[in-house]
Amino acid sequence: MGKVAVLFRLMPRGVETDLASVARAVPSAVPAGVTVRGSQVRDIAFGLRSLLVSVVMDDTGGVLESTEHALAKLPDVESVEVMEEGLL
Numbered sequence: 001m002g003k004v005a006v007l008f009r010l011m012p013r014g015v016e017t018d019l020a021s022v023a024r025a026v027p028s029a030v031p032a033g034v035t036v037r038g039s040q041v042r043d044i045a046f047g048l049r050s051l052l053v054s055v056v057m058d059d060t061g062g063v064l065e066s067t068e069h070a071l072a073k074l075p076d077v078e079s080v081e082v083m084e085e086g087l088l
Contacts (some may be wrong), residue, residue, distance in 0.1 A: 002059040007084040010051040017076040019051045029070045
């Protein structure tokens with residue numbers, strides 16, 4: 001079984017969302033066995049920003065989907081999108 005690196009884009013509910021607090025909540029939200037490698041805020045347009053979160057997980061069925069659902073349940077997160085995925 002290998003490892004997979006995944007980059008998620010978390011979109012906030014609005015421009016007033018504190019993405020730093022969302023980033024602090026990510027490590028406790030992801031399922032067991034998923035390691036958060038880092039995060040960064042990226043400007044989109046007109047004051048709207050997104051949070052990019054990089055994680056590493058085992059290449060097993062269902063882990064990607066459960067991580068995506070866990071991130072979508074974070075407060076002030078409107079949507080979650082997988083931007084990149086690759087084997088390590």
